[in-house]
Amino acid sequence: MHLTVEEALTIYPLSRAKLVAGEKGLTRILRSVNVMDAPDAGDWIKSGEMLFTTAFVMKDHLDMALSTLRMLDERGGAGLGIKVGRYWNEIPQELYDEANRLEMPILELPFEFTFSDQMDALFNAEYTKTTKKLQTVLEKQKQLMQFALRNKESSDIFHMISGILGQPIAVFGQGGNVLFHNTSWSEDILLHQWPWTKTPQWEGFGDTRCFRIPLMDPHGCTGFFKVYVNSPLMLKEEEALFHQAAEILTYHLGLDIQKGKNPSRLHTLSQVFHDFFQRELSFHDFMKNCKSHQLTVLSSTYQCVLTTISTDQLGAARLLNEVRQSFIYHPQLQHYESEHFYLTEGLLSIFALPEERIFHKKEFLASLTSSLSHLSSRSATTGLHCWVSRAKAQPEVIFDAYNECLETHRAADRLHMTQTVLHHESIELFSLFQHLSEEAMYSYYTYVLEPIYGTSKHVDPELALTLEVYFEYDGSINETSRYLFVHRNTVSYRLEKIADLLQMDFKKMSDLLRLKLAFLFRNYLKNKT
Known part of the structure; x- marks a missing residue:
């Protein structure tokens, strides 16, 4: 049984009972009910247990009643139900006062119903509640399965999973960067006690709790997934549902990372861009390859971003994977169609600028900065920078955009500029006068x-x-x-x-x-x- 005392008081015939003391303890969890018919019954109290009594063993011993009440509190009991009218015509005032002090609910049980009537009603209500909960979990499992079987990528995957679970969630990249969350918490609170162990576990979180699951694939941990719940107790089947959602996320996030390592569209296009920039491929062949791989970001106005890491940075390839992951799932950058390629110099990202709304360069640069903020704040991470070209309107000038990124990088080194994200416009003046x-x-x-x-x-x-x-x-x-x-x-x-x-x-x-x-x-x- 997993009810609060307040919920139990809504179940007939216990709903006929009257709460006479300890109102602040209504949120105590009621897991079982026991009948007190012996003087030493208090010695057998368990956590979450509510005692029903006729007050026979304590009718002439107020100190025993007070001792039982205190023992209930010490052992995490749920409350005390007393059937008034047989041995006690009224509950002593001292017991009221102590119950209010301990915030331990005392109920006057309805005289016309037996203890078994009330206990059966509680167990039946719990059974019905659990059955409904299991049916809901089953339905959510079916929805998750249907979502997974669509076999197509969705930029709204996080909202979809949160909607199916019916709970706020947070998704984190490999380095602890927040890819998505729809909670009311700040990122600093969401990342409490980072780094985390790679084992699933519950953790307290203000007035709620969350279940944290590492997203593990054959290549290692691709991130973390948290589900925030208000319910004090969860069924094992609900935990299994969270694990199922985590497996779907692992597939999507892991696929994003592995695309840069395995023979795939991304790997092929990375080589195409590399060959074109090295003048080993004609523009005609370059566009032919882009078209055959359905690359559309160059068909409208676009902006290039080259992300580089200092050459002595350990784990540079993995860090660039995290940057790519952050760009793909950043809440603001998701509005832009984007492609990301691995080149010798670093990660080249091409963002198609939306034509249906005004492009704000400052907001775009701020989004790049915020997506790198957690990665840049690591004590072990140095030399992580984004070099941004001017906006381009034709695919023919993609090489110019790439060169602007490199030129911005070189000028920033010469001018000792330390900004994490730097636009080409910031160094245009120097380019004019550098000779x-x-x-x-x-x-x-x-x-x-x-x-x-x-x-x-x-x-x-x-x-x-x-x-x-x-x-x-x-x-x-x-x-x-x-x-x-x-x-x-x-x-x-x-x-x-x-x-x-x-x-x-x-x-x-x-x-x-x-x-x-x-x-x-x-x-x-x-x-x-």
Whole structure:
């Protein structure tokens, strides 16, 4: 039996009973019912047990009644049911007070019904409830099976599985990156005590519980799956249902990862792109291969993203698999049709920009950044970056888009730029002026920045740092204040002082352009030195 005391009080004839004390204990779990007919019955109390009594053994011994009540509480009992009218005309006030203190329910049982009438009703209600639950589980198993037998990929797989289970879920990638969740919890709470062991287990989670299952395939763990439930007790059949859902997820996620290793469409197309970029394949043959493999992302406006990892990074291939997984299942990036290929330099992702709605470059870059945030935060992960091309409208310029990604990568190295995600527009100015002599660069930046960095000047270092961060974050006062851990008004005040020192107006595009060039040249020469 797995009922709360409150649920038990809705079942006839126990519904005729009256709750007289311990109202705050109505959520106690009732697993069994026992009849107290001996003085030492309290010694045999089990967890979840409710005692029914006529009060015969305690009618002249209030201390025994109080002791029994306390023992019920200590052993996790469900409550005490007393049939008033035979040996007790009323329940002593001291017992009321103690029950309220312990939050232990006391019920006045209906006199006209036997104990067996009430016990049978409880067991029958539990049997009916369990049967209905099993029927529901069976129906959900059939729905999961039908979903799995569709034999086609669905970008909405997570919502589908959550809907079938009727519970909120969370799905995590290999590295703990959150691929999906429809809970009310933050990602930090969802990842509590990460990394996890690769064994299924229950864990407490606020007022609810969750069942965590590792997604295991023959190649290892492809991620984790959590189901969040409000019910205090679950049937073993329901756990089996969760395992069945986990197997479907394992298939989909594992297939995504293994596509990069096995002979497949992805493997073939990766080789096609590699050969085309190396000029070993003509554009005609390139498009012919793309068409034969039904690659459609180049048929509309698209954007290329090259993800690279430092060459000394251990497990780089596996980390790129995790990045690909994050891009595919990220809530915002799911709106874009995408293809992902493994090249010598890293992971090349092509996102088709939706024509039915306005494309916001800032939101797109923010989505890339958030999808990498967990991977980038690992202490062991360094040198993970995304280099983003400008938007392209024809397939003929895919090579240009790829080169823009590489050019952004090279320029960022020369300019010592540390952003995780960097758009080609951020380095376009430097591309125009990179052929200037180093003497000319040095002369220009020292002339512009001399009021701040000149050897004879005594400028507050905080002002110089504020200006550097302000330009690093493309003139965003909010981002600058967040990085420096100061209020945005403080940033604005410092920028006003800097503008006075430099004799510039930061509202003028020409002055901002001069400063932008000065910092580009300064960073380039400083890093080279």
